[in-house]
Amino acid sequence: MPSVLLPSLINGFSIRALAASPLAQIAGGMDSDQVLVLVQLNGGNDGLNMVIPLEFYDAYHAARTNIAIPEDKVLRLNGFDKTGLNPAMPELQSMFNEGKLTIIQGVSYPQPNFSHFRATDIWLSGADTSQILSTGWAGRYLNVQYPRFPEDYPNRNMPDPLAIQIGSLVSPALQGPALTMGMAISNPNSFYDLINDRAASVPATRAGDQLAYIREMSVKTDQYAGVIKAAAQKVTKQSGKYPAAGKNPLADQLKIVARLVAGGLRTKIYLVSMGGFDTHAKQTDATDTTTGTHAKLLGKLSEAIGAFQDDLCLLQVEKRVTGMTFSEFGRRIKSNASGGTDHGTAAPVLLFGSGLQPGIIGSNPLLPANATVNDNIAMQYDFRALYASLLEKWFSVDKEVTASVLLKDYPLLPIIQNA
Amino acid sequence: MGSSAPVIAGIKRYKGKWEADQAAHLLKRTLFGVKKEDLDHCHKKSLKKVVKELLYTEAPLPPPPINNYNDDKYTDPEIQPGETWIKSLKYDGMNNGRRKNSFKSWWLGLMIYQDRSIREKMVLFWHNHFVTETNTVDNALFCYQYNMLLRQHALGNFKEFVKAVTVEPAMLRYLNGYANTRKAPDENYGRELQELFTVGKGPGSHYTEEDVKAAARVLTGYTINYKTYTSSFDPNRHDDADKQFSAFYGQRLIRGIKGKEASAELDELVDMIFEQEEVSRFICRKLYRFFVYHTIDEETEKNVIEPLAALFRKKNYEIRPVLEMLFMSRHFFDPANYGSMIKSPVDFTVGLCREFNIVFPDATNYIDQYGFWEQLRNQAAGLQQNIGDPPNVAGWQAYYQLPEYDKLWISSDTLPKRNQFTDRMINGGFSRKDKKIVIDPVAFAAGLPSPEDPDLLISGAVRALYRVELPVDQLHFIKTNILLSGLVGMASDHYWTMAWQAYQTNPTDKNNKNIVPNKLKLLFKYLMDLPEYQLM
Numbered sequence: 001m002p003s004v005l006l007p008s009l010i011n012g013f014s015i016r017a018l019a020a021s022p023l024a025q026i027a028g029g030m031d032s033d034q035v036l037v038l039v040q041l042n043g044g045n046d047g048l049n050m051v052i053p054l055e056f057y058d059a060y061h062a063a064r065t066n067i068a069i070p071e072d073k074v075l076r077l078n079g080f081d082k083t084g085l086n087p088a089m090p091e092l093q094s095m096f097n098e099g100k101l102t103i104i105q106g107v108s109y110p111q112p113n114f115s116h117f118r119a120t121d122i123w124l125s126g127a128d129t130s131q132i133l134s135t136g137w138a139g140r141y142l143n144v145q146y147p148r149f150p151e152d153y154p155n156r157n158m159p160d161p162l163a164i165q166i167g168s169l170v171s172p173a174l175q176g177p178a179l180t181m182g183m184a185i186s187n188p189n190s191f192y193d194l195i196n197d198r199a200a201s202v203p204a205t206r207a208g209d210q211l212a213y214i215r216e217m218s219v220k221t222d223q224y225a226g227v228i229k230a231a232a233q234k235v236t237k238q239s240g241k242y243p244a245a246g247k248n249p250l251a252d253q254l255k256i257v258a259r260l261v262a263g264g265l266r267t268k269i270y271l272v273s274m275g276g277f278d279t280h281a282k283q284t285d286a287t288d289t290t291t292g293t294h295a296k297l298l299g300k301l302s303e304a305i306g307a308f309q310d311d312l313c314l315l316q317v318e319k320r321v322t323g324m325t326f327s328e329f330g331r332r333i334k335s336n337a338s339g340g341t342d343h344g345t346a347a348p349v350l351l352f353g354s355g356l357q358p359g360i361i362g363s364n365p366l367l368p369a370n371a372t373v374n375d376n377i378a379m380q381y382d383f384r385a386l387y388a389s390l391l392e393k394w395f396s397v398d399k400e401v402t403a404s405v406l407l408k409d410y411p412l413l414p415i416i417q418n419a
Numbered sequence: 420m421g422s423s424a425p426v427i428a429g430i431k432r433y434k435g436k437w438e439a440d441q442a443a444h445l446l447k448r449t450l451f452g453v454k455k456e457d458l459d460h461c462h463k464k465s466l467k468k469v470v471k472e473l474l475y476t477e478a479p480l481p482p483p484p485i486n487n488y489n490d491d492k493y494t495d496p497e498i499q500p501g502e503t504w505i506k507s508l509k510y511d512g513m514n515n516g517r518r519k520n521s522f523k524s525w526w527l528g529l530m531i532y533q534d535r536s537i538r539e540k541m542v543l544f545w546h547n548h549f550v551t552e553t554n555t556v557d558n559a560l561f562c563y564q565y566n567m568l569l570r571q572h573a574l575g576n577f578k579e580f581v582k583a584v585t586v587e588p589a590m591l592r593y594l595n596g597y598a599n600t601r602k603a604p605d606e607n608y609g610r611e612l613q614e615l616f617t618v619g620k621g622p623g624s625h626y627t628e629e630d631v632k633a634a635a636r637v638l639t640g641y642t643i644n645y646k647t648y649t650s651s652f653d654p655n656r657h658d659d660a661d662k663q664f665s666a667f668y669g670q671r672l673i674r675g676i677k678g679k680e681a682s683a684e685l686d687e688l689v690d691m692i693f694e695q696e697e698v699s700r701f702i703c704r705k706l707y708r709f710f711v712y713h714t715i716d717e718e719t720e721k722n723v724i725e726p727l728a729a730l731f732r733k734k735n736y737e738i739r740p741v742l743e744m745l746f747m748s749r750h751f752f753d754p755a756n757y758g759s760m761i762k763s764p765v766d767f768t769v770g771l772c773r774e775f776n777i778v779f780p781d782a783t784n785y786i787d788q789y790g791f792w793e794q795l796r797n798q799a800a801g802l803q804q805n806i807g808d809p810p811n812v813a814g815w816q817a818y819y820q821l822p823e824y825d826k827l828w829i830s831s832d833t834l835p836k837r838n839q840f841t842d843r844m845i846n847g848g849f850s851r852k853d854k855k856i857v858i859d860p861v862a863f864a865a866g867l868p869s870p871e872d873p874d875l876l877i878s879g880a881v882r883a884l885y886r887v888e889l890p891v892d893q894l895h896f897i898k899t900n901i902l903l904s905g906l907v908g909m910a911s912d913h914y915w916t917m918a919w920q921a922y923q924t925n926p927t928d929k930n931n932k933n934i935v936p937n938k939l940k941l942l943f944k945y946l947m948d949l950p951e952y953q954l955m
Contacts, residue, residue: 042905116914117934120904132933168900169945186896206426206712206759207887207954213826214761214834214950221831275899275907328904 043277045327047347053364055082063371064335091306105362106380108346231263239311251304262315281338322353429722452770484525488517518559541573565589609635619701699728713824758886764802841947860939
């Protein structure tokens with residue numbers, strides 16, 4: 001596996017020449033610094049098979065008989081007997097029962113778009129369905145919170161990257177008015193290469209020799225490489241619940257996030273992602289609907305978040321971190337003849353962490369008795385109301401600022417304890 | 420570093436594959452960047468025909484630089500706006516700096532609009548060889564004349580070239596030849612003529628300090644006329660005594676000549692120097708470093724430099740045959756040499772404009788045209804290659820400094836600036852009022868084979884922009900993360916195809932109009948930020 005430090009590691013910072021100023025030491029006492037971890041599920045996650053409306057089980061089963069999870073296999077949630085989880089998600093079930101998981105039902109936006117690309121843009125930018133925004137919602141927040149970025153950064157108050165994307169390019173969610181507010185560690189290998197002073201492999205050719213030199217220079221040039229390495233090296237032991245490296249890419253990404261948070265980075269936002277949720281066909285095994293493609297995906301999601309939460313607890317930073325999963329859309333109520341589901345609209349969002357108001361917000365989706373291909377799950381909450389709630393209740397952002405970041409006022413949801 | 424395998428292929432005629440890869444290698448090295456149309460044109464012809472075209476095309480000489488420089492502080496009373504200033508013999512503190520800028524921008528424009536000819540690349544080569552600095556010469560006309568001399572001799576006879584450049588006003592001024600007189604000999608040119616321009620400082624060069632002094636005396640008497648802006652020979656300032664040279668030059672005695680005929684001593688001096696085989700080796704090594712690879716190992720010295728140098732001598736120092744032999748050799752096309760050079764700042768900036776077919780204002784809008792050329796020139800200067808003004812008489816370090824050579828172009832200062840330049844060219848570009856130079860990502864993609872197929876689009880872009888391959892998992896990463904917004908699996912590819920086709924059908928559709936250009940911008944930005952883009 002080749003790993004590339006430029007521009008993966010400094011992606012987004014390549015826009016300017018970087019001053020070679022000595023970095024301020026990381027100050028202590030940032031335990032109150034809140035961190036948000038966004039988990040993007042690419043492809044459109046089938047929310048109806050993730051959070052199952054036991055309350056309307058018959059309609060659910062009738063709409064998607066070929067992929068419906070058997071009622072007795074659905075994982076039960078303490079205190080909420082009308083709703084259950086896909087059997088592939090025992091870790092998330094435990095977290096819910098421990099009060100570390102909050103489910104928000106029916107999250108979408110008015111006049112939803114069915115295109116992956118456009119719907120993704122909408123979620124990441126925070127736009128209305130017919131509005132084109134060139135900035136990302138998190139980028140706008142960071143731009144207000146950290147004015148004069150990047151000219152005045154790093155500095156004593158914010159010596160670290162404002163946001164870090166792991167496993168991908170810098171997300172459009174982090175796009176600020178002029179440039180991106182985040183940096184990317186585009187694959188876990190490049191992270192471990194950096195902290196272990198290991199050079200990425202190059203071919204043994206004249207060109208390879210030149211590449212090795214340029215990469216070395218790009219690491220030296222990256223003003224944040226040092227703080228990331230220093231933070232990572234402060235953490236020598238992590239939870240044993242993570243699967244072996246390479247088995248679960250989301251877990252690999254979250255493991256790095258936990259390490260950087262516990263290592264003292266003041267980075268506010270992390271983005272991680274996993275793909276494969278575009279399950280048009282063979283979403284489940286034909287004979288056993290609790291297994292198959294979607295179950296594997298949900299299993300990895302659950303395993304990764306479960307290990308991450310355990311790790312945060314072990315590293316004593318659990319209170320600082322809230323996570324949120326999201327996908328560009330949910331899928332259709334009625335399954336198709338290929339054993340899959342087509343692009344839909346609203347879906348549940350999962351929040352995880354120990355500072356949450358646990359439980360379920362919203363009600364099970366109403367399902368028609370005879371669902372057709374045109375039936376979609378109704379919206380209960382605008383996704384931007386969730387963003388607003390996270391900004392105000394988790395990051396303690398002023399109401400006016402939130403409205404300016406999200407370009408509108410949204411009603412807040414009771415997602416955070418004592419907030 | 421330095422662990423790469425040696426290249427053993429010698430100078431024998433290359434008879435291997437001649438496909439787009441090979442053509443791109445040849446064109447990247449001999450032109451600034453490779454335009455798609457040039458690549459298409461060349462790889463359909465034979466290697467021999469292409470090399471002939473590159474070397475023998477008699478491209479017309481460019482129209483001269485013009486007055487683009489009237490501003491609110493100065494209006495040239497003599498030269499009308501848009502007219503060339505090269506016939507003007509009036510120089511003052513107001514027009515000289517403006518004309519120097521005009522000259523340098525004009526030169527950059529010639530690189531952008533070069534024909535399928537190696538000429539402009541050779542002009543840069545010779546500029547880096549027979550260095551003068553515009554700042555030191557400090558006269559726009561001299562600088563222009565010198566630049567045209569480089570162009571005139573770029574592919575001609577090296578010996579004649581040496582004679583001509585020796586008495587060129589810019590050179591007389593730069594290395595004090597004009598001040599080299601019988602009474603007060605100035606050794607500056609006499610030294611560099613040997614150390615930097617002809618025999619060099621290689622292992623086979625053994626000229627002495629006495630040779631420097633003797634050469635300087637031969638060269639006494641040249642002056643610059645500041646009324647006509649020409650050089651001339653003044654026998655009264657010439658040292659007409661005999662000049663004795665060392666054993667390295669076979670104890671040659673150059674007889675002192677009196678009167679106007681004394682300038683013939685220069686011919687004799689140059690003949691004497693060119694009798695040293697080291698001249699041919701020195702120049703061939705320098706050409707090799709400029710066109711092939713920075714390090715010359717023993718094998719290469721024996722199998723490439725020696726035969727090139729022998730041919731150079733045999734052809735009486737004609738430049739074209741040497742380049743022809745080099746560019747048609749197995750050694751040149753050894754795949755180990757592909758992508759083995761770091762782009763010079765000029766290759767980087769001008770090459771980008773040519774590869775992406777950046778559209779500049781035409782000559783009817785010469786103010787903006789020269790303005791954009793100047794902006795690019797400043798970019799290259801910021802990356803440490805200021806054309807017209809190399810750092811010193813030895814030229815740019817990256818062309819000669821052991822052991823780093825072209826790695827010197829990349830530093831913690833210049834690498835971010837290189838990324839900044841490519842980022843800017845793809846996002847917004849450079850502006851002058853309502854005019855702009857910027858990459859059109861959709862047009863570039865449309866010129867690649869099958870842009871609707873995400874795999875072919877990426878591999879086509881990689882092939883167009885790089886001289887090295889990207890590992891498969893990198894290509895996959897790029898596809899998933901850039902073109903497919905994180906979607907994975909074979910079935911996902913059609914989402915890109917649909918977006919591309921929808922855009923082609925209706926580019927103004929509100930929902931689609933940003934998707935394709937934005938993804939392409941991200942794609943090309945990403946590719947240009949990777950270290951691979953620094954290589955050629």
